[in-house]
Amino acid sequence: MPENKIKTYSIIAAGFGGQGVQFIGKQLALTGMYLDKKVSCIPSYGAEMRGGTSNCTVIISDGDMGSPVTDNPDILIAMNLPSYLKFHKTIAKDGCLICNSSLVSEKSEREDINKYYIPATDLSYEHNVPMNVIMLGKLISATGIFTFDEFAASLEKSLPESKKRLLDMNIKALKLGFDYADSE
């Protein structure tokens, strides 16, 4: 992904309801907001809240905020197979796929995108940390959209006092994803 050239990132995160897709969207938007970028996040709503597939569209821009929706995201976070199948063909050229290879056995044949596979569900069981934050760690190291420190600071800032005890676990998950070596 051509870093620092894209002034506007469009991101679709998709997975099962309960995998923490909406948290990913909200946390990306919050981090952008803390860094004075223009952000929007449209969650899916309705029956997804009771299970099934869930997705959200996040736009993070250094310039003007335009359309809050996109057909061709720069980045896709695919947390399960139905999400991968639904969205991977829509990723913009030179865009980026972050794929949870624990639940997506297929590999994309596209040559015009950057592909990152990480067995996030397996890692989360192994290390007892949240899977969605592992995916976020991989996302920021793969794309450079935020630095590790920027994102870690946003996690800390957005946690309410009553939940500060969860910070270490989240930072651990973030680091796990961030440092995970690329694999195809």
Added chain:
Amino acid sequence: MSEMVLMKGNEAMSEAAIKCGCRYYFGYPITPQNEIAEYMAARMPQAGGFSLQAESEIAAINMVLGASAAGARVFTSSSSPGISLKTEGISYIAGSDLPCVIANVQRGGPGLGGIQPAQSDYHQATKAMGHGDMRLIVLAPNSVQEIAEHTVLAFDLADLYRTPVMILTDGALGQMMEPVDFGKLKINKPPEKTWAAAGHSDKRPPNIINSLYLDPKDLEAAVLERYKNKYNIIDEKEVRYEEFDTEDADIVIVSYGIVSRIAKVAVNMLKDKGVKAGYFRPVTLSPFPSGRLGEIAETAKRFLVSELNMGQMTDDVRLAAGCKKPVDFFGRTGGIITTPEEIYNAAAKVLEE
């Protein structure tokens, strides 16, 4: 660090209502506006206000009528099918010259339709929000920040003109999270409501709030008075719109609400291809910015209207343009949000003809 908070449009609307002195909320659940009732239930008691889930939309709107008659700043919200149920009460409120704010977070229709975003209540909101010679002020914000600002504006306009004001959003704007800065809101003190039926304590003659006139002469006089001292003044003073590069444009894309965000991207895509494209966005759908569109029609070559419906605003643009220039339409309906590429392609197609 900024003082921004990340909020859904529905939540920002609720917080803005409380911030500008609204202390009564009556609603009934319906997707995609449930965050409003949820937020009000949590926050209203903290603010010393009152939030109630009524037994139906019809009950809720009549509670709004009662609270407004007693002089309160009062708010209700629903989504398309629920708004249809409220229309009788809205007409009574208009006929009683009462202020209130009504939010319609639109979803696809007709009937129960769907729960995804749409703008298919344009005609209802701007032309027939109830029976009788009446109308509302209709505001169409396009961002979460603007939803907050328009909520304050809606209460101010409602009190100033003693009329119901509708905030017309949709499922996307309602559910969308964006940063909002409540510090930017200009909060005005509500005016004294000497007309309110809030108890006269034998110190003044009783105020009567009523929409029934059995003598046609009286009813005609009341309606004429309402047009003269309310609707005509609103038409003159309260038209709001945004535009850029509309002079001499090859094509002006006209859109409102969520679509205006998408259309702006399409306009810039057209400009990148060398097309002289312009952007026009009615901010008030009622009163409609007909005058300005008429002026634009003098120099612009054509218009393309884009909405999340079957083209309900197209006739208003045609009337405003006085049939001087072609007006085409592109939109999606049923809960599908159009994309910049689709609007761009629709514009490119009509430009080829």
